[in-house]
Amino acid sequence: xxxxxxxxxxxxxxxxxxxxxxxxxxxxxxxxxxxxxxxxxxxxxxxxxxxxxxxxxxxxxxxxxxxxxxxxxxxxxxxxxxxxxxxxxxxxxxxxxxxxxxxxxxxxxxxxxxxxxxxxxxxxxxxxxxxxxxxxxxxxxxxxxxxxxxxxxxxxxxxxxxxxxxxxxxxxxxxxxxxxxxxxxxxxxxxxxxxxxxxxxxxxxxxxxxxxxxxxxxxxxxxxxxxxxxxxxxxxxxxxxxxxxxxxxxxxxxxxxxxxxxxxxxxxxxxxxxxxxxxxxxxxxxxx
Numbered sequence: 001x002x003x004x005x006x007x008x009x010x011x012x013x014x015x016x017x018x019x020x021x022x023x024x025x026x027x028x029x030x031x032x033x034x035x036x037x038x039x040x041x042x043x044x045x046x047x048x049x050x051x052x053x054x055x056x057x058x059x060x061x062x063x064x065x066x067x068x069x070x071x072x073x074x075x076x077x078x079x080x081x082x083x084x085x086x087x088x089x090x091x092x093x094x095x096x097x098x099x100x101x102x103x104x105x106x107x108x109x110x111x112x113x114x115x116x117x118x119x120x121x122x123x124x125x126x127x128x129x130x131x132x133x134x135x136x137x138x139x140x141x142x143x144x145x146x147x148x149x150x151x152x153x154x155x156x157x158x159x160x161x162x163x164x165x166x167x168x169x170x171x172x173x174x175x176x177x178x179x180x181x182x183x184x185x186x187x188x189x190x191x192x193x194x195x196x197x198x199x200x201x202x203x204x205x206x207x208x209x210x211x212x213x214x215x216x217x218x219x220x221x222x223x224x225x226x227x228x229x230x231x232x233x234x235x236x237x238x239x240x241x242x243x244x245x246x247x248x249x250x251x252x253x254x255x256x257x258x259x260x261x262x263x264x265x266x267x268x269x270x271x272x273x274x275x276x277x278x279x280x281x282x283x284x285x286x287x288x
Contacts, residue, residue, distance in 0.1 A: 001020065001046060001049065003018040003019055003020045003042075003045070003056070004018070004019040004020075005017065005018055005019075005064075006019070008084065008085055008088045008089075010060070010080065010081040010084040010085070011077070011080070011081075013060055013065070013066045013068065013081075014065060014066040015057055015058065015059075015060065015065045015066070015081055015084075015085060016038070016057070016058040016063055016064035016065045017038075017055060017056070017057050017058070017085065017089075018038050018039070018045075018055075018056040018057075018058075019053065019054065019055055019056070020045045020046065020048075020049040020052075020053075020054040020056070021048070021049035021050065021051075021052050021053045021054050022053060023053055024053070025051060025052050025053045026051075026052055026053065026092075026094060026095075027052065027053045027054075027055055027089075027091050027092065027094035027095075028048055028052040028053070028054050028055070028094065028095050028096075028097070028286070029054075029055045029056075029057075029086075029091075029094060029095070029096045029097070029106070030044060030045060030054060030055070030056045030097050030098075031056075031057060031059070031082070031096070031097065031098040031099070031102030031103070031105060031106050032056070032058075032059065032062070032063075032099060032102050033098075033099040033100030033101045033102045033103070033125070034059075034062075034100055034101035034102075034209065035062070035203075035205045035209055035210075036062065036099075036100075036102075036192075036205075037058060037062055037063035037064075037191055037192050037204060037205070038056040038057060038058045038062075038063050038064075039056075039063070039187075039188075039191030039192075040188055040191070040192075040272075041056050041271070042187065042191075043271075043275055043279075044097075044271055044275070044278070044279060044282075047279045047283075048279075048283070055085075055089065055091075057081075057082070057085050059078055059081070059101070059102065059105075060073070060077070060078060060081055061073055061205060061206035061208070061209050062204065062205045062206075062209075063191075063192075063204055063205070064204065067206040067208075068206070068208075071155065071156045071206065071208035072208075072213055073206075073208065073209055073212050073213060074212075074213040074215050074216070075101075075104065075105065075108075075212065075213070075216055076108075076215075076216065076217065078101075078105050079105050079108050079109055079112070082105055082106065082109050083109060083112075083113070086109075086116065091116075093115065093116050093117065093118050094116075094117070094118055095117070095118050095119040095120070095121075095286050096109075096110065096117055096119070096120055096121070097120075097121040097123070097282065098120075098121070098122060098123065098125050099123040099124065099125060099269070099271060100123065100124055100125050100268065101125065102125060103122040103123050103124060103125015103126070104125045104126065104127050105125075106120065106122070106125075107120065107122050107125060107126070107225070107226065107229070107233075108217075108222070108225050110225075110229045110231065110233075111224070111225025111226060111227075111228045111229050112225065112228075114228055114229055114230040114231065115230075117229070117231050118231055119231055119232055119234070119285060119286050120229065120231055120232070120233045120234070121233075121234045121236060121282055121285065122233060122234070122235050122236070123236045123237075123270055123271060124236070124237055124238065124241060124243045124268055124270070126235070126246055126251050127222065129243075129244030129249050129251075130244075130249050130250060130251065131244070131249070132244075133219050137219075144214060145214060148211070148213075148214045151211055152211060155207070155208050155210055155211035156208055158207035158208065158210070159207060160202035160203055160204075160205075160207055161202060161203065161207075162196060162198075162200040162201070162202050163193070163200060163201050163202070164200055165199075165200070165201065166186065166189050166190060166193060166201055167186075169189040169192070169193055169201060169203070170185040170186045170188070170189040171185070173185040173188055173189055173192075177267060177268075177269050177272060177273065179265070179266065179267060179269075179272070179273040180272055180273075181272075181275070184272060188272075192204060192205075223251075223254045226251075226254040226255050227254050227255070227256070229255060229256060230256060230257075231257070232257045232258075232259075232285070232288075233255050233257060233258035233259075234258070234259060234261060234281075234282070234285045235247075235252060235258055235259070235260045235261070236260075236261050236263065236270050236278070236281070237260065237261075237262050237263070237270070238262075238263050238266030238267045238268060238269075238270045238273060238274075239262050239263060239264045239265070239266060240264075240265065240266060240267050241266070241267045241268045241270075242267075242268065243268060245260070245262070246260060247260045261281055263277065263278070
């Protein structure tokens with residue numbers, strides 16, 4: 001099964017959208033994480049396509065969407081993109097799943113527009129743990145700005161890394177996530193890469209994404225958005241991930257109705273590492 005594609009303009013930037021399933025079926029949106037791409041959701045999208053219109057956007061600077069001309073990526077701009085996608089597609093209130101950076105984006109959206117989200121699945125996408133936020137708060141903001149400005153020229157000068165072939169890129173992905181099933185890395189690499197004239201391949205995302213903007217909402221505002229989400233929330237984490245447990249660190253308590261599902265034998269990419277179990281848990285949550 002191949003997805004349909006379309007382009008939606010957001011702030012003069014083309015956003016690529018993949019769609020699976022019957023256009024008349026209830027919508028389900030899947031949002032990928034940072035330096036990833038929409039086709040990383042293929043297995044999950046296919047599992048839900050029989051009874052959902054599955055909508056999978058490429059974030060700005062990722063996949064087949066456009067890059068910011070100035071290489072400046074602000075998280076709230078991505079929230080605005082997400083809002084524009086939903087408005088352009090004229091979607092009714094629906095269920096949303098987001099991973100990592102994508103989880104952060106869709107969770108902010110759900111706090112801004114709680115009436116437009118019926119179920120929210122956040123896969124390791126709440127941002128920094130409270131301990132990290134506390135450390136950042138102690139840093140001199142002037143020095144933070146200087147550090148960002150000093151690093152910016154290098155980030156803008158970067159070009160996409162070249163790999164000899166798809167097999168090399170797939171091997172790199174397997175090294176990053178050794179839990180990938182056979183063939184999974186090849187599929188991810190195939191959709192993550194574009195061909196170069198010299199026969200090499202490069203990943204599609206903008207290298208400038210390595211330095212997200214220092215412009216962002218405060219941690220207090222972020223918590224306020226979590227508190228305003230009115231739909232049930234499923235927080236999914238991998239037991240072997242670097243991410244902090246949101247129940248243990250207190251972040252889950254800011255939601256009106258949230259529960260945690262911790263997956264053993266899974267890292268940051270739970271939807272890859274425990275794919276079938278992930279799909280089963282999400283399906284049960286959406287149908288409950």
